[in-house]
Amino acid sequence: MQQNTQKDLTLIFTSIVVISLTVIGLMMFPDQAKVLADQLFTRATTTFGVLVQVLGFACVVLVIGLGMSKYGNIRLGEGKPEYRNTSWIFMFICAGLGSATMYWAFMEWAYYYLTPGLNITAASKQALEMSIAYSFFHWGVTPWAIYGIASLAMAYHFHVRKNKGLSLAGIIESITGYKAHGPVGRVIDLIFLFATFGGLVLTTTLTTSTVAKGLSDLTGLADGFMLKASLVILVTLVFSLSSYIGISSGMQRLAKLACGMTMLFALVVLLLGPTQFSVSNIANAIGLTLQNFIHMSLFTDPTGDGGFSRDWTVFYWLYWITYTPGVAIFVTRVSKGRTIREVVLAMILGGCGGCWFFFGSLQSFAIHQFVTDVVNAPAMLSGAGGEAAVSMLLASLPFGKLLSVVYFLLMLVFLASHLDAVAYTVAATSTRNLREGQDPSPSLRLFWCLMLAVLPLAMLYINASLNTLKTAVILTAIPFIFILMVKIWGLLKWLREDYAAMPAHLIEAQSARLAQGTACDTEQAPRQARQGAPKTLENLQ
Template sequence: MKTHQNAAKPPRLGQPPKKDYLLIGVSVATIMATVLALSAYPEQSARTADHLFKLATTLLSSPILVVFLAFVAGSLFIIFSKYGNIRLGSGKPEYKTVPWIFMFICAGLSSATLYWGLVEWAYYYKTPGLNIPANTPAALEMSISYAFFHWGFGTWACYAIGSLAMAYYFHVRKHATLSLAGIVEAITGLKASGPAGRLIDILFLIGTFGGLTVTLVVTTLTFSNGLSNLTGLPNTFALQAGIVVVIAGIFSLSSYIGIDGGMQRLAIMVCWGALACALVVFLVGPTLFIVDNTVGGIGLMFSNFLRMSLFTDSAGNGEFTRNWTVFYWFWAVSYTPAVSMFVTRVSKGRTMREVAAALLIGGSVSCWVVFGSLSGYGIHQFLQGHIDVPALVASQGGEVAITALLDAFPMSSLATAFYLFVMIIFLASHIDASAYTVAATTTRNLQDGEDPSPLLRLFWCVMLALVPLTMIATHVSLKTVKTSVILTSIPFLALLVVMAYGLVKWLRADYADKTAADIDEESRLKLVMDAPLPPSPEAARLGEIAGETAR
């Protein structure tokens, strides 16, 4: 699928890549100690987590809402301004457009999309935002709009800003280290090899595990419930452990093969599978209702976008904003470092406009298509009195409601099997991308065009499976896991603001005095060049200073 399979790699500069055993050891020890503590003291952990969740979301509610709205504005600015045509590196894009978009949509999404796509609206119907009365037609009408909102522009703008900053740092500024600590060093001067840089890398790894644990736990419980209903097997921990092992085997094999042979194929399979799920439900289900509900939901979301973006509920208790919007934004923040590094790796030769538009628009629209179809089917079943989805979600959990919805679908056994297949492949593809970025972070001296070793990617795949499996076995509450996501994401939020500042600073230094025609011409020349253009004077001077400091 590559456009120039036989293109020669640039000559290596500096030392060969090597595993960062200190970072690996400290990260693994910290993660396992945290998991064991949560498992050994579940009740105390749950109480502490509940208190910390309320404290963090209350204090940071307004700041994160403002930051995410600014990310949306910044992404749109890149798309429509002269800066959008800045090319990220020289030469033609390495991957064709459709596989390229599919790969980072899979990196930014997860199998949880299929879970929330069917039942998220039911939560909003019972506990709506914007002070709408619960269990009313207005709450039901707004429920799909909030799903579109949470899985739309805000989440993908966060990914876009992080990815653009990282890609500019790596492909345009030509810094050799693809890591979160590396870009922070380039912006602030804090050494990536110093205590601050090491702490950033450790927090990145812990945060990535926390975000993925939420996804893997939700997916495993949903999958085991559906598989039990389909096959008659008892829904026990043994079944759940077997599911995790199968998932780990799939993404471990894909990760070992690499991006071109494994991840790219998984991404294509997953995205077409998710779209196929939405299409089948659209065609076989209540087609006209799905269209009307989706169009109306998107219209409501756009007409209320600013209010939803900045709704703090200052006159009330703010519970909806804390439990949903603020958590979703922190969850997106926990994914952003991994997504940004992965997007950077596969986006050489693309323009900033392509990256921003593919993430902001491509990612949002893909979510709206999936959510519009799946949620429309669930809402229609509720309105027709066939399945009381909100009641099932409240009393027995979302996985039980999903099983009931699949049972009510025509050819239910086949529909359930296909749904579960897409879900498990989706999760494998998502964790595959995350394992790649974790392996890249724990590899020193990794340069442009180089990948971390297959064995290291395989090691992190195994670790990514062991942590949630332990959480499921010891019945650590999902609320506790969600709290850990928020706490580990707080430093990332500050780092994302620093990255956004660095991107603005670099754009002003490198391109503020250039016209749109100048940038277009430079972009055109880069497209046909295999050798990189000389760095800007400021970038060259920063490189000299970094070299002198290193010496």
Template sequence: MPLTLISLSIIFLSVGGLAAFPKQSIAGAEQVLYWCTTIFASPVLLFAFCSSIFVIGLALSKYGKIRLGEGAPEYSTLSWIFMFILSGLGSSSLYWGFLDWAYYYQTPGLNLPPESQQALKFSVAYSFFHSGLSAWAIYAVGAVAMCYHFHVRKNKGLGLASVIEAITGCRASGPVGRLIDLLFMLCMFGALTISLVLTATTFSRLLATLTGLPDTFTTQVIIILAVSVLFTISSWVGMDGGMKRLSHMVCWGVVALTIYIYLAGPTQFITSNTLSSLGLMLTNFVDMSLFTDPMGDGKFTREWTVFYWLWWISYAPGVALFVTRVSRGRTIREVILAMLLGGCVGVWFVFGVLENYSLHNFMNSVVNVPGVLSHQGGELAISMLLDQLPAGRIVMTFFLFVMAIFLAAHMDAVGYAVSATCTRDLAEGEDPAPADRLFWCIMLTLVPLAMIFSKAPLNTMKTAVIVTAIPFLVVLLLKAYGLLKWLREDYGHVPGHLIEERNASPDMVATDRQRVG
């Protein structure tokens, strides 16, 4: 209860402060963001790059065979992948899917000239990079450590502080543990608020285009409340009846939308430029990963790559918690490969189609996406792009439906993560009480509403999320260290060909652990 009261007090006081002093907030946020992304640029880039090497090496090693908990997997492979992809992606992904390339065209990396042919060539490639291997590897580092802590070591508690206690001995109920959980909750609220506000503004703009309804605060409130009712019902029903069904609806909806745009749009161009962009990204992966721009101003690295990695780091603890909940019975290798391959392929497929459709419209002077984005807003650009498709109004309606379900599913995942953090000593197979989940559903709705009502600057809240992500960089390093330590203690002496046999007999592992200890 104290953690709940403190976190909510800080959140609502912050929103009130942002509303009362918007100019000072924006100026201060810009300075803090500049400082954080400059000082921590090299460590963040190195961490993201090494995360890819670490999790791939772990998956291919003998430790990849270790099963995370006893029994058969709780969910089918497709449902499992759908659920944790949705926990790691917000509904705003549909917004960025059409527009991400335009930002890189206007402000390209690798010191390419802005709005040049080279910048256009690398625009989709950079989008693939920022949503690809390194991003999902960051998630995997935290997820595998949490899975091992909970399913193999049988430590109680799904909160972030619980796994840190198991590694360092710092009590989860002590000052350090409470601070870690507090930062986690603040980061979850901030990140979800940004995703929800962006989705609500996009939704209301498209709805106004379709129906003529006014794009006002009242409309946005109705949208948020309607989505909140959906995700509250899902949360109350539970993981199997709620989240699982929402995840299937979203993923099949996104797939259907993407396939339609692929077939109804410039299919040949989408195919060829998606492959070309993947090739550019893969052949320039090391350069993109470690581009610090020491002879330039480093602006692109600070404002894009470092920002994105900190953004993914901020979500990593929550994704780890959710992946742990749905991954009992899976092996370490399955978790890593599903996150890397499932996450990357899923995002690249959707982004490849949507972005290249958008890019083709720009190249053929149908919709000046960068111009509309800069002067009239991304929501209008998306509306114009969807309207160019055959049966564009119907497609726009379906897009709104998918976006709403996507947001509800993501809010459900975040609500579960927050309520699990506030539930002490949660054991394997247990979920937070329905009343607790309902309480956090309401809170997760009120904060974005307060954000929209107060007209607090969105960039300032974004800065707050990034600042709170920096401590999580240390937390992820601790989790990686703890995971390696546990693996050596429990399985270091076991030959690779015997791990599956030993893993099938939990008593043997427990006996070995006691002997080593």
């Protein structure tokens, strides 16, 4: 019952102390903070860079291998799936989109054009073609494979093994034996909480800066700290109220509507813009991405400085890794009754397809405006800034002002729904004895809503550079490398114990029976597999 829950005061107090010291340090020593951030970013990505790149590539191999093997037929829980295929896949596409994504979808190619990977000459024709290919790479197979392997581990833990605890500490307890409420579990909760803040800093700051610049161009308001802070405070207050009064279902519907409108926005840009050029550019980019995938995955630049890999590939893989706990829980909740193969295909094909369409449409339009000398986005990065380039690109569209308003409104809705969801997750993490079906207290959710706005406000106050924002992600994400490796090891260990001795046709037969709702198979079949492979179908009954 709700009255049996308790606020985790130790976790809350520790978090407040660390966040407060960070905010005070940023505001009192802004210049020193930027220098320190650059140093920490270089040191962290140099130390862990190769490990992160190899881990990302290994996730691709593992996920595809599991999907194609006999283990792909394992069904994650009994009964028919709750959602239709189209709705289910659309949920995964939405999981890969967000407020900051809308900035990258217009501007990411410009960064790669000026500082390309694979030792390509900067600002060359090849760099321009590879710029969108690298964008597809960083929002393509590897990040969705990272999501996929983490999600399969959580879903197997919860639906097949029937272990308790739909949480990061819960699955680590099931794998290692370290108690979720013990010292190790407490450390994992802290890591999760700080990583959540780290990822949110980049998302909130980048979104707010982009919207503030757009509003300034549309209305004439001064694009300064006050406007940016006002946007953060407004979004925080509105959706703190939403979280407090508990209209989460309405927020979820609004978020889904925003995802649908985002894909519609990409379609409108594709149709109103240079359609033939965009389609040709997208097809060419997919070809270059697939052709160079292995090289891009393992490009460490040992004879050079390795700057591109550290600044982008390693950063992105860590950025995606920080979101794996939340995505894994989400995928587990919506994928009961699905097979491992279905989850793999939906995440890889659905996730990649959605991101590639969105990025391909917006970036192709931006590239076309660049080659036709309408908007020189790369030049603006070192001058007026990427946010100004986004405003100019929107203004150059037919019905530019209207589409600008829609674009900035979508960014704010995405940010607000993200804040609402993160506040709920952090509140749940900092509540003891929270049972299935219970929610953390409204006052605790309100507290975290306000706290989540403090660190981004400090970053906006010091006018933090992109590298400073990236550092916030990198430092909080590094522990997740090892947590993800533990989850992968646990999943492989469970699969070996439960199904290694079971022939493929019996796994398929068990899956078919579970699809009809015969729940007895869920626990019996894995146990029998550990004791010895069943020889006949009757053993599964």
